[in-house]
Amino acid sequence: MPAQSDPRAILRGGLPDRYLTPDDVAELFDVPVETVYQWRKKRTGPPGFRVGKHLRYDPADVHAWIAEQKQADLSQAA
Numbered sequence: 001m002p003a004q005s006d007p008r009a010i011l012r013g014g015l016p017d018r019y020l021t022p023d024d025v026a027e028l029f030d031v032p033v034e035t036v037y038q039w040r041k042k043r044t045g046p047p048g049f050r051v052g053k054h055l056r057y058d059p060a061d062v063h064a065w066i067a068e069q070k071q072a073d074l075s076q077a078a
Contacts, residue, residue, distance in 0.1 A: 019056035019057060019058055020059055020062065021054075021057075022055050025046065028062070045065065046061055046064075046066075047061050047065070
């Protein structure tokens with residue numbers, strides 16, 4: 001059985017051969033998975049999409065959301 005991949009390494013290495021799960025996003029940000037679901041419900045986190053009943057995240061969208069958060073934080077600090 002292959003070792004579980006680290007979502008942070010996936011994002012650093014470019015686009016993966018798979019989309020991220022809510023568990024991957026939670027691990028990436030070191031938050032509970034319920035926080036990821038709340039971000040989606042409130043539309044405050046990275047945009048996700050459904051594949052059937054499964055929620056997935058495009059790593060490119062997660063990268064863009066991180067950049068937006070960093071820019072907003074820098075703007076508020078100024």
